[in-house]
Amino acid sequence: MDNIAGQKSALSWATNIAVVFMVLVWLIPTVGLFVSSFRDRDQISASGWWQAPFSVELTFRGRAPVEEATQDGSIWVIEGNIFEDEEVQAAFSSGDGTVTAFGDSGRAPAEYPAGTVAELDDGQTLSVAPDGAYRFTSPEEFGRRGPRIYFAADTPPQFTLDNYRNVLTADNMDRAFINTLTVTIPATIIPILVAAFAAYALAWMQFPGRGLLIAAVVGLLVVPLQLALVPMLNLHNAIGVGQSFLGIWMAHTAFGMPLAIYLLRNYMVGLPRDIIECAKVDGATDFEVFTKIVLPLSFPALASFAIFQFLWTWNDLLVAKVFLPSSDESKVMTVKIADDLLGSRGGDWGILATAAFVSIAVPLVVFFTMQRYLVRGLLAGSVK
Amino acid sequence: MSPLLQGVLTIVIGVGGCVGYFYFANLILDKVIFPTKGPNPGRNINRANQVRPWLFLFPAIFALGLYLVYPVIGSFYRSLFNRAGDEFIGGGNYAALLxxxxxxxxxxxxxxxxxxxxxxxxxxxxxxxxxxxxxxxxxxxxxxxxxxxxxxxxxxxxxxxxxxxxxxxxxxxxxxxxxxxxxxxxxxxxxxxxxxxxxxxxxxxxxxxxxxxxxxxxxxxxxxxxxxxxxxxxxxxxxxxxxxxxxxxxxxxxxxxxxxxxxxxxxxxxxxxxxxxxxxxxxxxxxxxxxxxxxxxxxxxxxxxxxxxxxxxxxxxxxxxxxxxx
Missing domain, CATH: 1.10.3720.10 (MetI-like)
Structure with a gap:
């Protein structure tokens, strides 16, 4: 369809630009998360992730050592270089910082531009040069501890893996990752087999009530999960399963069943009738037809359902919150992020970004490698 | 037992159980209940073929019935009771919602x-x-x-x-x-x-x-x-x-x-x-x-x-x- 008459090149330009715009809008939030997860935590809160490649003005504080105070006439003076302060050196290991502004209180750490002399309260003065050399004067003796000096300095962009190290070692996030895997894999594999047999029966076997059952499956596709939470949790408690991995596997298996049967049946119905009838004429039983012909031929549908179920169980929050114990050692990643990290570390953007990225990395890999099957499954599910 | 091991075990039991169920149920149907050898082989084959779909469907229907159909009724029933679940309050919860x-x-x-x-x-x-x-x-x-x-x-x-x-x-x-x-x-x-x-x-x-x-x-x-x-x-x-x-x-x-x-x-x-x-x-x-x-x-x-x-x-x-x- 590339050369249909009536295609205007102006329109094609507009199309290209519109698509670029749309892709950017869809991509940028995720890119932001990705970039943020590699940034130093102080830099995250000091400048937006879109400024990540540029140096960031951060504020620091040091202390003028009172031991070095000298009396110069009637005033007391402390001189030195702020970059030699221990507290400051931790942040400037290379020692090549440039002071842009300074101040004497934490509320206004960058009140005066570097190089000027600031008149402070009580007749004190302070000046800090861009290279860090400072001079603090006071008409009276300094107190027991030296005065604080606050300053702002440009720091080069810093990309670290610290966030990942923190997330994966502290916070039990490694445990949550394993828990997610533990929930996901059985919950993906078990429904496939159960659903495949049922789908075969609904597609290729004649029996009374078949149409009704198919209609029931279509209806159950839309039953809200919320209905099942209370009664099934009570049932699990009554039969001794309680809130446990076994419980969530059973729940996920059942909740994935309508889609599995629906997808697989739609696919199996489309298999060539000849093959199946020939096999039957040759004396194959239904069991053999299913295991030797239908199952291998249905691989694409099985794969697409497996991807759906994998993404759905990996990303699920609701079922995990209800059917898993709420203790820390059995939390999955989504629960961990939503309940722990967003609550207690709501301001720690580096940790949040990294945790989120760890949790979406696996589904993204699955998505990009298996996209073909995913699309095919979607189409089988909704377009005839 | 670590959850991961438990998971592996569940896969084995789950998949093995499914395969075993389908295989043996099918075998028993054909060999024991309606044997194709002996008297009335024709009638037996027909009967076996009438039962077989339900054999294939049973686990799925069971899961669907228990986790999706029963809760519709179960949830409705539960919603007619108070917080502790011991007192019937009819539409009380719905009235409170409104x-x-x-x-x-x-x-x-x-x-x-x-x-x-x-x-x-x-x-x-x-x-x-x-x-x-x-x-x-x-x-x-x-x-x-x-x-x-x-x-x-x-x-x-x-x-x-x-x-x-x-x-x-x-x-x-x-x-x-x-x-x-x-x-x-x-x-x-x-x-x-x-x-x-x-x-x-x-x-x-x-x-x-x-x-x-x-x-x-x-x-x-x-x-x-x-x-x-x-x-x-x-x-x-x-x-x-x-x-x-x-x-x-x-x-x-x-x-x-x-x-x-x-x-x-x-x-x-x-x-x-x-x-x-x-x-x-x-x-x-x-x-x-x-x-x-x-x-x-x-x-x-x-x-x-x-x-x-x-x-x-x-x-x-x-x-x-x-x-x-x-």
Whole structure:
């Protein structure tokens, strides 16, 4: 369809630009998360992730050592270089910082531009040069501890893996990752087999009530999960399963069943009738037809359902919150992020970004490698 | 026992159990109950073939019945009892819901969600499907727009925190506002009424890819001769799109629309992870979760209300499916 008459090149330009715009809008939030997860935590809160490649003005504080105070006439003076302060050196290991502004209180750490002399309260003065050399004067003796000096300095962009190290070692996030895997894999594999047999029966076997059952499956596709939470949790408690991995596997298996049967049946119905009838004429039983012909031929549908179920169980929050114990050692990643990290570390953007990225990395890999099957499954599910 | 080992064991038992069940049940049916050798082989084969479908269906029907059919009744029954579950209060929970401001807010918000999320996702999906159709790099563009489908609602909420954050150095909206000269950052998730729409954007962002994939396949299926005929008659590209293509894929648009509508009624994660239902953003699923573990009577009542809202779509779906099967 590339050369249909009536295609205007102006329109094609507009199309290209519109698509670029749309892709950017869809991509940028995720890119932001990705970039943020590699940034130093102080830099995250000091400048937006879109400024990540540029140096960031951060504020620091040091202390003028009172031991070095000298009396110069009637005033007391402390001189030195702020970059030699221990507290400051931790942040400037290379020692090549440039002071842009300074101040004497934490509320206004960058009140005066570097190089000027600031008149402070009580007749004190302070000046800090861009290279860090400072001079603090006071008409009276300094107190027991030296005065604080606050300053702002440009720091080069810093990309670290610290966030990942923190997330994966502290916070039990490694445990949550394993828990997610533990929930996901059985919950993906078990429904496939159960659903495949049922789908075969609904597609290729004649029996009374078949149409009704198919209609029931279509209806159950839309039953809200919320209905099942209370009664099934009570049932699990009554039969001794309680809130446990076994419980969530059973729940996920059942909740994935309508889609599995629906997808697989739609696919199996489309298999060539000849093959199946020939096999039957040759004396194959239904069991053999299913295991030797239908199952291998249905691989694409099985794969697409497996991807759906994998993404759905990996990303699920609701079922995990209800059917898993709420203790820390059995939390999955989504629960961990939503309940722990967003609550207690709501301001720690580096940790949040990294945790989120760890949790979406696996589904993204699955998505990009298996996209073909995913699309095919979607189409089988909704377009005839 | 470590959960991982337990998981491996479950896979083995689960898969082994399924295979074993299907294999041996089938074997027993053919060899023991209705043997094909001995008296009446013909009648036995027929009978075995009548039973076999139910053999194949049994585990699935059992799971569906227990986890999806029984809860409809079980939840309704439970919703007629008080918090502790020991006293029958009839419609008491429903009356309490109607009297509760929180419920009315979430009903209204849910109404907004049900209108705007499917509309937004379908609109952008259709737009993306049409625009990428002829592009050389259309497939790459599509898979990038489709990507949020793989991201959890919780993850997506976090991603959008970096857009909405109340801080010009974190949130992009406030950064843009600052660039345009605004003095103080605003928390867009606290603006009454409009904050709902900022949350809906997250779900639209996720669902557009789904709509796009399906509508794009439908657009490809539009017969080319109808388009050629329109071109020959002098239709411009917009007319071709709105008057030739869209009417022909209307059925698919409706399917996409209803699928997303159903999804909207289930998703509590986004509200839960962003505002926690505060600032007037509660919707029914998150409202239900606020009662879960605290008052089962109320929680099941809310769940049943969601079920009632879904029912028309369910009936429509079943009617469509039956029509297609004929």
């Amino acid at each position: 009297a509760d401001d929180g419920f009315r807010t979430s009903l209204f918000n849910n109404f907004l969600w049900v209108i705007f999320v499917p509309a937004g996702a379908t609109f952008f999906g259709l737009l993306a499907a049409q625009l990428t159709d002829r592009l050389k790099w259309g497939n790459i563009a599509k898979s990038l727009i489709f990507m949020p489908m793989a991201i959890s609602f919780v993850g997506a909420s976090l991603i959008w925190k970096f857009v909405y954050a109340n801080d010009a150095d974190i949130g992009m909206i406030n950064a843009v506002r600052e660039m345009l000269g605004a003095e103080n950052p605003v928390d867009v998730l606290q603006i009454p009424f409009w904050n709902n729409f900022f949350l809906m954007v997250i779900l639209i962002w996720i669902q557009t890819g789904f709509a796009m994939v399906i509508l794009s396949a439908a657009l490809r299926g539009v017969p080319e001769d109808t388009i050629e005929a329109a071109i020959i008659d002098g239709a411009n590209p917009f007319q071709i799109f709105f008057k030739i293509k869209v009417p022909q894929i209307m059925a698919t648009i409706v399917v996409v629309w209803t699928t997303i509508t159903i999804l909207v009624l289930k998703v509590f994660d986004i509200v839960y992870a962003t505002t926690g239902g505060n600032f007037g953003t509660e919707i029914l699923p998150s409202y239900m979760m606020s009662y879960m573990f605290r008052d089962d009577g109320r929680a099941t009542a809310v769940a049943f209300v969601i079920m009632l809202i879904v029912t028309p779509v369910m009936i429509w779906n079943i009617m469509q499916a039956r029509k297609e099967m004929r």
